[in-house]
Amino acid sequence: MTSTEKFDPEKAENLPEIEKQWxxxxxxxxxxxxxxxxxxxxxxxxxTRLDDDIFEDFSKTFPHYVENLDSLRKLDEEQVKSSExxxxxxxxxxxxxxxxxxxxxxTLIRPDCKDEYTENNSMFVTRTQFxxxxxxxxxxxxxxxxxxxxxxxxxxxxxxxxxxxxx
Numbered sequence: 159m160t161s162t163e164k165f166d167p168e169k170a171e172n173l174p175e176i177e178k179q180w181x182x183x184x185x186x187x188x189x190x191x192x193x194x195x196x197x198x199x200x201x202x203x204x205x206t207r208l209d210d211d212i213f214e215d216f217s218k219t220f221p222h223y224v225e226n227l228d229s230l231r232k233l234d235e236e237q238v239k240s241s242e243x244x245x246x247x248x249x250x251x252x253x254x255x256x257x258x259x260x261x262x263x264x265t266l267i268r269p270d271c272k273d274e275y276t277e278n279n280s281m282f283v284t285r286t287q288f289x290x291x292x293x294x295x296x297x298x299x300x301x302x303x304x305x306x307x308x309x310x311x312x313x314x315x316x317x318x319x320x321x322x323x324x325x
Contacts, residue, residue: 184282188266188275191292196308200301208257209293216290219250223294230291231300233269235281251286261286271300 194203206212216223223230237243254261262284266275273279283291295301 184264184266188280192275195301195304196312198305200296200305201299203296205289205293205296206258208254209289212254212290213293213297215250215253216294219246220290223291224298227298227300230294230298231271233267233281233291235269238281238283238287247284247287250290251284254286258286258289267291271295272303274304 238247251261264282265285265288266280267283267288268275268279269281270279292301
């Protein structure tokens with residue numbers, strides 16, 4: 159490809175080294191986010207300086223998620239990645255191209271927010287999609303259960319450790 163040709167992402171090759179780096183970065187971000195959900199009450203968690211704007215825009219652009227919390231609680235990958243879904247998300251993401259660093263960088267999200275990241279509960283999305291969905295989940299209390307479970311688990315481990323040290 160010469161410097162005058164336009165880049166066509168549909169014809170781009172996937173280089174294994176780049177894919178590995180991308181996957182490592184996506185997993186690291188997932189771990190950091192999981193730790194945040196575990197440590198901080200999700201309703202007070204801020205993911206970006208634009209959380210309010212993103213939530214408002216998401217609510218207007220994708221009202222079915224906010225009106226039907228089950229669809230936000232458990233994402234339908236087919237719907238998100240359908241032709242219509244991709245087009246809606248493309249338009250939404252374009253509004254954040256100059257506002258969010260790496261706005262279209264791939265990352266992991268949990269399709270079912272009641273469960274942690276696992277092989278069966280991980281889906282690749284863009285950073286902007288991740289922010290929009292997780293900000294909404296946090297604001298609407300859908301990640302509260304995960305936080306409470308993590309807190310209880312940490313307390314149980316703390317007591318077990320204390321009991322092991324005292325014996």
